[in-house]
Amino acid sequence: MIKVKINGQEQSWDGDPSLPLLWYLRDELGLTGSKYGCGQALCGACTVMVDKEAARACITAISDVAGREVTTIEGLHPTGDHPVQKAWRQVNVPQCGFCQAGQIMQAAALLNQNPKPSHDQIRDAMSGNICRCGCYQRIENAVHLASTGV
Amino acid sequence: MTIIANPDSATSASRRGFERHLKVENVSRRAILQTLGLAGGFVLAAPLLSRPAFAAYETGAGKMPHGTVVDPKIFVSIAPDGIVSILAHRSEMGTGVRTSLPLIVAEEMEADWTKVRVVQAPGDEVKFGNQDTDGSRSTRHYLLPMRQIGAMARAMLEAAAAKRLGVPANEVKAVNHEVVHSASGKRLGFGELAADAANQPVPAVDSVQLKSPKDFRYLGKGQVSVVDLHDITVGKARYGADVRLPGMKYAVIARPPVTGGKVKSFDSAEALKVPGVEQVLEVKGWPWPSKFQPLGGVAVVARNTGAAIKGRDALKVEWDDGPNAAYDSVAYRAELEAAARQPGLVVRQEGDVEAALKSADKIVTGEYYLPHFAHASMEPPVAVADVKGDKAEIWAPVQSPGGTREDVAKTLQLPPENVTVNVTLLGGGFGRKSKCDFALEAALLSKTLGAPVKVQWTRDDDIQHDFLHTVSVERIEAGLDKSGKVVAWRHRSVAPTILSTFAAGADHAAPFELGMGLVDMPFEIANIQCENPAAKAMTRIGWFRSVSNIPRAFAVQSMVGELAHATGRDQKDMLLELIGTPRVVKLASVKDLWNYGEPYESYPIDTGRLRRVVEFVAEKGNWGRSLPKGHGLGIAAHRSFVSYIATIVEVSVDDKGKLLVHQVDSAIDCGVFVNPERIQSQLEGAAIMGLSLAKYGEVSFKNGRVQQRNFDDHPVVRIDEAPLVTNVHIVPADADTPPSGVGEPGVPPFAPALANAIFAATGKRLRALPIGNQLAT
Numbered sequence: 001m002i003k004v005k006i007n008g009q010e011q012s013w014d015g016d017p018s019l020p021l022l023w024y025l026r027d028e029l030g031l032t033g034s035k036y037g038c039g040q041a042l043c044g045a046c047t048v049m050v051d052k053e054a055a056r057a058c059i060t061a062i063s064d065v066a067g068r069e070v071t072t073i074e075g076l077h078p079t080g081d082h083p084v085q086k087a088w089r090q091v092n093v094p095q096c097g098f099c100q101a102g103q104i105m106q107a108a109a110l111l112n113q114n115p116k117p118s119h120d121q122i123r124d125a126m127s128g129n130i131c132r133c134g135c136y137q138r139i140e141n142a143v144h145l146a147s148t149g150v
Numbered sequence: 151m152t153i154i155a156n157p158d159s160a161t162s163a164s165r166r167g168f169e170r171h172l173k174v175e176n177v178s179r180r181a182i183l184q185t186l187g188l189a190g191g192f193v194l195a196a197p198l199l200s201r202p203a204f205a206a207y208e209t210g211a212g213k214m215p216h217g218t219v220v221d222p223k224i225f226v227s228i229a230p231d232g233i234v235s236i237l238a239h240r241s242e243m244g245t246g247v248r249t250s251l252p253l254i255v256a257e258e259m260e261a262d263w264t265k266v267r268v269v270q271a272p273g274d275e276v277k278f279g280n281q282d283t284d285g286s287r288s289t290r291h292y293l294l295p296m297r298q299i300g301a302m303a304r305a306m307l308e309a310a311a312a313k314r315l316g317v318p319a320n321e322v323k324a325v326n327h328e329v330v331h332s333a334s335g336k337r338l339g340f341g342e343l344a345a346d347a348a349n350q351p352v353p354a355v356d357s358v359q360l361k362s363p364k365d366f367r368y369l370g371k372g373q374v375s376v377v378d379l380h381d382i383t384v385g386k387a388r389y390g391a392d393v394r395l396p397g398m399k400y401a402v403i404a405r406p407p408v409t410g411g412k413v414k415s416f417d418s419a420e421a422l423k424v425p426g427v428e429q430v431l432e433v434k435g436w437p438w439p440s441k442f443q444p445l446g447g448v449a450v451v452a453r454n455t456g457a458a459i460k461g462r463d464a465l466k467v468e469w470d471d472g473p474n475a476a477y478d479s480v481a482y483r484a485e486l487e488a489a490a491r492q493p494g495l496v497v498r499q500e501g502d503v504e505a506a507l508k509s510a511d512k513i514v515t516g517e518y519y520l521p522h523f524a525h526a527s528m529e530p531p532v533a534v535a536d537v538k539g540d541k542a543e544i545w546a547p548v549q550s551p552g553g554t555r556e557d558v559a560k561t562l563q564l565p566p567e568n569v570t571v572n573v574t575l576l577g578g579g580f581g582r583k584s585k586c587d588f589a590l591e592a593a594l595l596s597k598t599l600g601a602p603v604k605v606q607w608t609r610d611d612d613i614q615h616d617f618l619h620t621v622s623v624e625r626i627e628a629g630l631d632k633s634g635k636v637v638a639w640r641h642r643s644v645a646p647t648i649l650s651t652f653a654a655g656a657d658h659a660a661p662f663e664l665g666m667g668l669v670d671m672p673f674e675i676a677n678i679q680c681e682n683p684a685a686k687a688m689t690r691i692g693w694f695r696s697v698s699n700i701p702r703a704f705a706v707q708s709m710v711g712e713l714a715h716a717t718g719r720d721q722k723d724m725l726l727e728l729i730g731t732p733r734v735v736k737l738a739s740v741k742d743l744w745n746y747g748e749p750y751e752s753y754p755i756d757t758g759r760l761r762r763v764v765e766f767v768a769e770k771g772n773w774g775r776s777l778p779k780g781h782g783l784g785i786a787a788h789r790s791f792v793s794y795i796a797t798i799v800e801v802s803v804d805d806k807g808k809l810l811v812h813q814v815d816s817a818i819d820c821g822v823f824v825n826p827e828r829i830q831s832q833l834e835g836a837a838i839m840g841l842s843l844a845k846y847g848e849v850s851f852k853n854g855r856v857q858q859r860n861f862d863d864h865p866v867v868r869i870d871e872a873p874l875v876t877n878v879h880i881v882p883a884d885a886d887t888p889p890s891g892v893g894e895p896g897v898p899p900f901a902p903a904l905a906n907a908i909f910a911a912t913g914k915r916l917r918a919l920p921i922g923n924q925l926a927t
Contacts, residue, residue, distance in 0.1 A: 016425040016457065023456030027400060032392035033385020035577070037528050038609040039459070042861035045528055073385030080384035088383045092375055095831055096244030097382035098389055098528040098577025127870035130861060132528045132578050133244045134838025135831070136872035 002066045006031070007075025013062055021065055022046045022057035025072060033073035033101045037130065044129030047102035047109075048072045054109035056128075073101035076108060084108045087146035095133035103129045107143045116147050207888040210747035211291035214282065216275035216552065220295045220355050222303040224277060225255060228348075232327065232341030234261045239271040239278035240288045241549050242378070243527075243579035244835075245893045246828035247288045249376045251296050254824060257368045258300025258361055259307070260324035261340065268377045273551030273571030281552045284584045284693065285746065286791035286891025289824055293889045301358040303347075310346035311338045326367075363885045372827035378575065390547030390574045393534040395602040401595055402458040402606055403433055404465055405447040405615050408854035409689045410438030410472035416448045420464035426457025430465065434594055438473060439651050440690070442557055442585045445615060449595055455606050471854055477688035479621070479850035479857075483519060486623040486685060489644045490517060494683030495658055498669040499739045501677030506638035510629030514716050516709045518626075519918040520701040522849040523619035523694050524858070526866060529577020530612040535592035536602040537562065542569045546589040547576035554586040558593050580839075581693035585617050610859045617692025618849055620645040624705030629677075634717040636728060638677040643668050643702065650687030657684040659698070665744030666790060667702025667898065669737065672755050674730025689851065695839065696894040699790040700901070707786035707902030708917070711909055721785050721906055722768050729787075732758030746792050752888050753792040760789055763796040763817045763881060770879040771798040771815025780804065781812065782911025786903035791891025794819040794881075797837075797899040799873075801907040807925035809908070811841060811873040816896060819881035821889045830878040833896040837876050840900025842867040848920050 002013045006029065013024060020039075025031040025048070034057050037045030041056035048057045049071040076082050084107045094100045103126065110117060110125040117125065122143045131139065211218045227235045236255050242248035252268045255261075271278050280291075304324045311329035312319040315336055322329050328337045368374055381387040406412055418430035428451050435446015448467055452458035507513060533546035535558075542562055548554045551573045559566040576583055592605040607615075622645030629638030647663060649656035659668075659682050668680050694700070707725075714724035735755035737743050745753060764787045767773070773785065780802045787796035800813040814837045823829060846865045850857045858864035905916045908925070916924055 015453075016460075018460075019426075019454070019456045023454045026392075027394075027454035027456070030394055031385075032388075032394070035389075035529070036391060036455070036606070037530075038861050040609075040860055040862070043528070043609075076384075080380065085383045089375065089379055092379065092827060092831070094244075094376070094379065094382045095246075095835055096242075096528065096576060096578045097378060097387050098575075100382050101385045104383060123870040123872075127868045130528065130866055130868060132526060132580075132839070132866060134835030134867075134872075136838060136867075136869040137834055137876055138831070139869060140872075 002062055004062065004065050004067070005069045007072060017063035018061045020058050021048070021060040021062050021070070024062050025057060031072050031074055035098055035101060037099065043099070044106055045099045045102040047105040047129065049105060049109055052109070052112050054106050073105055076105065082108060083146040083150050084111065084143070086150040087142040090150060091138045091142040091145060093135050093138040093142050095135055099129060099131045103131065103139055107146065110143065111147055117143065119144065207752045208749045209291050209752060209888065210749065211280070211295070213747060214280035214291070216280050218291065218295050219277065219279035220298050221352065222299050222306065223352060225299050226259070226303045228340050228344035230341050230344055232265055232339050233267055234265060234340060235267045235269050237271045237278070238268050239281050241283040241551065241573055241576055241579070243283065243549065243576035243583065245832060246376050246825055247283065248378065249374065250824045250828065251288060251292055253368050253374055254293060254296035255300040255303070257366060258297045259304040260326055262327040263368060263374060265327055270573050272573065273555035275552035281550065282584070283549045284581060286894045290792065290889045290891060293822070293824065297360050298355050298358065301360050302353050302355065305353045305358050306347045306350040307340060307343050309350045310343045314338060314346060369824050370826065372825055374825065388574055389529050389577045390545065391529055391532045391577065391606065393545040393574060393604065395534060395536060398534065398602040398604055399428065399451045399599060400453065400455045400458050400604050400606065401449045401451045402455070402462050402608060403447045403449045403591060404462050404467050405445045405611065406435070406469050407614070408469070408471040408475050410474045411469050412446055412472065413448060414468040414470045416468065417466040420466070421450055421461040424457055424461040424464055426453045427461035428452055429599070430461070431598065433591060439654055441652050442587050442590070443561070444587050444591045444594065451599065451603070459608060474688040475854040477851040477854045479521065479852070482621065482688070486621070486644050487517065489683040489685065490623040490625040490642045492683060494642055494644065494681035496679060497664050497682050497740065498678060498680035498737065503638050503640050503677040503679035506677035507627060507629045507640065510638055511632045512630045512716065514628045514630070514709070514712055516626050516705065516712050516917060518624045518701065518705040518708060520622050520704060521847070521919065522621045523843050523847045524613045524616045524849045524864060525580040525582035525694055526612060526864065527578025527580055527582055530607040530609055531582065531588035532604065532606050533589040533592040534602060534604045535589065535596040537593055537596040540564055540568055542593055543572070544570065544589050544593060545572045545574055546586070547574050547583055548586050548589060549576065549579050549584040550586060554589050557586050557590060561590050562593055562597060580695040582616065585692055609861065613849065613858050613860065613864050614856045616849070617651065617690045619694035619700070620648070620691050620698070622701040624701050626705055626709045628709060628713055630717065636675050636713060639673065639675045640679045640681070641668060641671065641705070642681040642683060644683040644685050645698070645701065646685045646687035646691050648691050648693065651690050651692060657686050658682055661742040661744045663698045665746070666698035667706065667788065668698070669740045669743065670745070670755060670789070671706055672735050672757050672760060672789065673728040674757070675728070696790060696897040699788065699898040700843065703786065703788040703898035704902045704905070704919070707788065707899060708905050711784065711906035712915065715909070720774070722764060722773055725764055725785060725787060726761060729757050729760050729764070732761060748792055753890065755789060759794045759819050760787055763787060763794045763819050766879060766881050767796040767798055767815050767817035770817060771877065773798060778802070780911060782907045782909065784903045784906025784908070784910055786899040786906060788895070788899045790895040790898055793890040793892065793895045795895050795899050797903040799900070799903040799907040801904065801911055803908060803912050803925055805927065807927050809845070809921065809925055811904070812875070814873045814876040815879065817879040817881060818892070818896070819883065820892050821883050821887040822885055823880065823883065823889060826880050829880055829892050832892050833878040834876045836896025837873055837900055838867050840897050841873065841904065844901040844904050844919055844921055846920050
């Protein structure tokens with residue numbers, strides 16, 4: 001039995017311990033905010049935070065997060081008003097929106113580590129997250145905005 | 151009582167019979183399977199307006215399957231609390247259409263946008279009109295119908311208020327969610343009027359007056375965010391992948407690695423040992439060419455997607471590779487090149503190109519190769535189906551809700567009335583989700599299993615089994631006279647056709663493909679010949695955002711750069727000289743000119759507008775500015791989806807061949823527009839997609855198998871290589887200019903502008919994409 005805290009709630013899993021966290025979140029718990037985009041940590045659509053650090057849920061086995069604290073987009077802020085979320089809305093970042101939960105979690109994790117990233121640091125830190133619609137300019141601007149006060 | 155509460159009560163429920171036949175002309179991406187006969191619903195036609203709002207213009211909307219429906223009782227409902235619900239009948243894949251079409255209705259009916267809720271319509275084209283969200287058509291086909299719907303709803307509200315107040319209808323006026331009688335100062339809210347308004351007769355479409363553009367609160371202003379913005383940022387927006395039903399099974403499918411192949415045998419023993427795997431079964435495939443039908447294969451069904459994927463990894467399948475096992479991209483390119491060097495089917499002919507080339511002082515030849523591209527939308531194909539008895543319900547991210555309904559009905563042999571297609575948000579589409587094979591897979595599996603099923607494509611599945619963008623060789627020979635004037639232009643375009651996905655042996659382009667940058671090439675040259683040699687398809691070819699315009703614009707606009715270099719002229723000056731005098735291009739020699747399905751009178755090829763976007767972008771983007779060493783500027787312009795776009799790209803290439811895009815400026819003339827903020831986002835995105843396909847875009851085959859699988863060997867552009875700045879400039883349009891496409895036309899000019907910039911920076915002329923390591927020194 002694996003115990004893990006997800007968005008502040010204790011959960012337990014007695015199935016396959018190698019099950020990727022992403023499918024546990026999405027299919028077993030119904031937390032569908034984290035997305036599947038590649039399954040190999042290449043696109044970042046599944047990004048969550050494990051103990052405040054960004055992690056790719058698609059290659060993180062549920063056993064790897066035993067006893068740890070996982071935050072998904074649903075748990076980032078109780079009213080959805082994390083500075084990154086607010087900045088995202090102010091800049092009208094999304095097009096299709098599918099990658100955005102992962103982008104937002106990556107950006108929030110970046111600001112945890114580095115509250116005032118430069119544009120180069122933003123482009124570097126966000127480079128694991130693909131947006132096929134091409135919202136990159138706005139992502140960069142929104143992270144910058146979030147870091148300077150929304 | 152609302153204006154309409156229950157969509158099922160609508161009157162037009164009877165299905166019109168439509169002859170199905172394969173005719174590929176004036177068609178949507180699924181109408182390839184459908185008739186071009188008189189479509190149902192309201193056909194947008196001329197004499198609508200008695201006062202100068204937007205002038206009436208005719209579009210091709212009426213020729214789309216099921217045409218256009220203009221009925222406020224279908225599209226608008228008002229609750230007693232005043233909340234106005236407006237149906238979005240097109241699919242949202244990131245263009246903003248789910249916001250912009252309802253916004254048009256709200257504008258005309260004087261609804262307060264903060265009191266509007268958008269409701270996504272299911273697939274039902276008899277009720278809603280055509281729903282194929284493709285071809286960059288939504289605004290150009292629906293601006294006027296949505297305005298009419300809004301104006302009709304407003305008239306019904308005003309009539310109800312006048313009756314209630316006992317005053318003539320012309321004394322009341324709807325203003326921001328109320329109807330006001332200014333003489334008495336009385337005001338009635340939309341909610342208070344809902345029940346009475348619903349009982350008013352629906353006014354005739356040509357009896358209602360549209361608002362004057364000067365009174366617009368929302369249209370053209372760009373101050374309205376998309377309706378799903380908040381949900382997207384908190385993870386609540388629901389895509390196809392996010393649908394969950396009680397008792398739902400999760401399935402992934404192992405599909406034949408070669409298009410047209412099938413299962414020979416399989417061994418499920420190891421797969422069934424994977425914890426969570428419940429069942430392994432064969433799924434039906436269709437013979438090549440399979441249209442939008444599933445490819446077949448072996449499905450692994452499990453309690454969650456992770457288990458299904460793991461089970462599939464453990465599955466052993468032997469395949470019969472079928473007729474395309476020899477497909478080899480290296481060999482195929484050589485075949486295309488050979489074909490492009492021989493005369494082909496002549497599809498446009500003006501003057502005598504052969505003679506003009508013979509007598510030319512100089513001939514500049516460019517032969518350009520563009521490989522297959524994969525769509526790679528961030529949400530891979532996915533669908534949920536629940537088939538019970540003689541009823542089927544689907545939840546899917548489809549660009550073709552109506553077509554999906556028809557195809558599910560046919561595949562399950564059910565009447566379409568028994569099939570419900572719920573349209574979720576699409577995590578990207580780019581043309582891939584115009585083809586509903588993934589929904590058909592889910593439907594077939596659900597029927598077999600007797601339970602709701604989600605079929606999830608992995609990224610590998612998506613790249614390996616896409617309906618790919620074609621692969622092409624474009625060869626252009628330009629003859630110049632002694633003065634450097636271009637007097638002859640021969641363009642041979644050879645590429646497998648989308649028709650081949652529908653008809654065995656189809657090997658020449660359809661009019662809709664010829665009309666994307668080949669026969670509609672607008673240059674003012676005395677002798678022009680366009681040819682289309684044959685090409686045999688060996689995989690599924692489909693529509694990819696902007697379709698054949700990508701290779702044609704790349705070739706034509708690269709050739710402009712080559713000619714500028716050959717004659718020592720500025721690229722922009724060369725481009726303007728070739729475009730020539732402002733005029734409407736006459737294409738008398740072109741049979742079946744497609745023109746994106748639009749009447750030529752409303753949407754002619756207007757070189758004045760093409761010149762204007764070039765001049766506009768040159769001015770706004772500061773063409774000719776001085777640049778640091780190693781930098782270069784490139785320009786390209788292209789008309790597609792009846793819009794005009796010009797793009798300037800500034801690049802630098804360092805001594806190791808590393809490419810950086812410093813600035814992009816794009817100017818678009820898309821006629822009258824609804825939401826400039828979303829036009830800007832579409833063009834920003836088009837630059838990224840254009841850069842992706844130029845740098846990396848390639849799906850190649852060996853032994854019939856796709857050689858790429860995921861974002862490691864099929865990279866796309868990431869944020870750290872995105873242009874440093876992208877500026878979008880919208881050419882102001884007067885209210886009489888019909889609206890035209892936005893979603894696709896930004897893509898085609900990007901890659902040639904980039905190639906021209908790279909040439910300016912380095913002197914290297916790129917004639918084949920992707921760039922890959924061609925810049926390495």
